[in-house]
Amino acid sequence: MIRNILVTIVLVFSFLGNTYAQERLVNKANEKYDAYSFSPAIDIYQRVLDKGFVSADLLKKLGNSYYFNANYEKASEIYKRLVDDYGTEIGPEYYFRYSQTLRSLGDYDNAGVMMSKFTTATADESTGSRYKTDKDYLEEIEKNSNRYDISPFGFNSRYSEFAPAFYKEGLIFSSDRDTGNFARYRHSWNSKAFLNLYKLNADSISQNEVVKLGKSVNTRYHESTSAATKDGNTVYFTRNNFKEGKHVKDDEGIVRLKIMRATLENGEWISLEELPFNSDNYSVAHPSLSPNEDYLYFASDMPGTLGESDIFRVTINSDGTFGTPENLGSEINTQSRETFPFVTSKDILYFSSDGHIGLGGLDIFATKIAYNRFTGPVLNVGKNVNSKMDDFTFIFNEETREGYFASNRTDGMGEDDIYSFVETRPLDFDCIQEISGTVRDKISNEVLVGATIKVIDENNEEILTTITDSNGNYSLSIDCNQGNFIRALTEGYVPSEEYLGKSDGKPRIMDFYLERGTVTAGFGDDLAKLLQLSTIYFDLNKYQIRPDAEIEIQKVIAAMDKYPSLKLKVNSHTDSRGKDSYNLWLSQKRAESTVAYMISKGIAENRLQGEGYGETRLVNECGNGTKCTREKHQLNRRSEFIILE
Structure with missing residues (x-):
């Protein structure tokens, strides 16, 4: 009996010891x-x-x-x-x-x-x-499947290659090929070697040769997912968070990711800096530039993230500073992972996600973000780009219809491989609706020539404008995935407006019958406001009349033809960026250019004056030394048509 009790005690202690050992393993x-x-x-x-x-x-x-x-x-x-x-x-x-x-x-x-x-x-x-x-x-x-002719990238290895990015005439991509033999530089996420950035066909020296991007960019830690400006002189890239050669961990012991920016000078990458919205407490990664390079898109799990990681964008100001990051919203971002954004020249956002429905793992999706809308349909780009495994880092040239992406599908050479492709059939997610009609006087039924038709979205932002022809007719194409207001207006009439909700895209005829209204004008009034002209813009540092400005100035000319006694003064203004003296000169040249254009169209010289005020009459707080968005600065670059008689 005693022996049985002793055996039982030994077994219990053995079990407890084994349990304790397993708990220690689990805690580790x-x-x-x-x-x-x-x-x-x-x-x-x-x-x-x-x-x-x-x-x-x-x-x-x-x-x-x-x-x-x-x-x-x-x-x-x-x-x-x-x-x-x-x-x-x-x-x-x-x-x-x-x-x-x-x-x-x-x-x-x-x-x-x-x-x-x-x-x-x-x-x-x-x-x-x-x-x-x-x-x-x-x-x-x-x-949406089978729209691509796919080929393996000719420079894959038995290691990982992914994150292709257009750079000059070639590519930058990420790989662990040169560090594969150094165990002490392996990452504990997946026990794979740390990544570096490589370039291919980016200069005459390295044609058809893969070379590292540069020692100042690459370190013994991770560098991956890059985006370069069109001139090749600035590159944004993802890097592990480290300082003075050591990893920096957050409060939970996690090494986060950050986006860095570097500038090329005399063949060397200099002025490395981390972006101001990076943090030691969350990751910011996978940069991509908008076509005009005025926005940076990226993935992050920063506060305000809807899921495990979301896609954000931030304004890049003209002085190289940044605005406040904005989340692209719940139509694009889900409770899971959205990452690796890329925006084409036609404002198509491609990204990878395992939150939208796909074939398995990360799939590549696309949505149109024209006019800063992030509410359009999100489409899976289909097989054969997407597979049952992870498919990601998709980039695409709209002009050549060529691009690249990466995947860890089983038929590859290494862990991750890059694939090149040619698109043979465009992705079908546009919903374009043709709108046409005639604008008439409600009483006389006469057609109104030169009437303005504006398309205004649900955020009250003007996205399209046109004018009626010699028969009072107009036509335009709108995105029918979005509700819009169609507004008709012309001088001397009360504007009329009709709302169009989301539709199936069938053509629609919309005629407008405008009622005459009373428009009073006197000395000092701005005729541009009375005629509801769109802002007359000039290209940066230029004073030539642009084609879109001609349409608006023609309306002023039409008013002066109708009222022969009308005399105007053209006032031109700039924003505060640049030297004060230069802005004063530039605004004067713009005023003179506008007057000269109107004279060339038949307006008598003695009916026009022009004066430039530079940055002396700003309409907001964006003076010298004040950080403002592009949109706020744009409000100050304006022309006025002040009534003198």
Whole structure:
């Protein structure tokens, strides 16, 4: 009896010791997991699980570790066990991730079942409704599929190559090829070597040769995902957060990512600086420039993020400073990952996501963001660019129809590979509606020649304008994915307006019948305001009349033809940027240019005067030394037509 008791005591202590050892292992794995060190966390969690010690928390973290390392097959196994054994203890995001892993394995039926459970479980009604409407996503993806001729990138290696970016006549891309043998420079996220930036065909010296971008840019830590200005003299890129050669961790022990900017001078990258909205407490990464290089798009998990990472943009001011980052909103960003943005010359935003419905892992999506709208449809670009694995860092040249992207699909040469492609059929997401009609006098029914037709969006921003022809007719094309107001106006008449909501894109005839109104004008009034002219802009540092300005000035000429006694003074103004004396000279030249143009169109010289005021009559606070947005500075660059007689 005593012997049996002693044996039992030994077994109990052995069990308790074993349990304590497993708890220590789990705590160690949790530390690695919390620090985003997924690869060692996987090793430890799997060892504990194989010994029969299991919990919902362990399965969550092990499944997530596989998921974020793109091992969707193993992640699916763990998520299945989590859902089967602990379904009442998990949040909706685990149904979503399980659905994504099933999709990557081609099990679309069960993926749909898990997505339905996610939709039911989610507390976010807008998110739930999005997935309810996406139940026929495979049909939608199929419609957009097979629009690309794809070829492997000729400079892939057995290591990772991804993040292609246009640079001069060639490319910049990211790779771990030269550090693959140095174990001490491996990253604990995935146990892979640290990344550097490389260039290809960017200068005559390195034609068809891959060379590193430069020592001042590349370090022994991660550098990846870059964006360069068209002149090749400025590059933005992603780097690990470190100072004085050491990693900088946040309060949770995580090394975040930051965007850096460097300038090329005499063949060397100098003036390296981190962007002012970087932080030690969140990541800012994956930069991309707008076509005019006045916005920087990026991914971040900064405060205000809707999911795990969102796409943001920030204004780049003319002096190189930055505005305040803005989230692109809930039509683009989801509860999951949105990342790797790229904007084409036609204002198409491409990005990668595992939050929008796809084929598995990260898929590439596109949406049109013209007129600063972020509410249009988001479309999956389809097979064969998208696969069951991760597809990302998509870039595209609208003129040549050529581009590149990266993927970790199984038929590649290395961990991640770059692929080149040619687009053979454009993505079909534009909804263009043709609007036409005639503008007439309501009483006489006479056509009104030169009447202005404006398209104004729901944010009260003017996005299009045209004028009626000699028969009083007009025509224009609008985006029918967005509600718009169509407004008709002309001198001496009360403006008329009609609202057009989202539609199916069928052509629409809209005739306007304007009533005469009373417009009083006197000495000192601005005729531009009375005629509701659009702002007359000049190109930066130029004073020649632009074609869009000609349309507005023609309306002033028409008023002077109608009222022969009317005399005007053209006042021209600049913003505060530049030297005061230069701005005064430039505004005077613009005033003189406007007067000369009107004289060339038949207006007598003695009926016109012109004077430039430079920056002496600003309409807002944007004086010398004041930081203002491009939009605010633009308000000061204006012309006035002041009535003298």
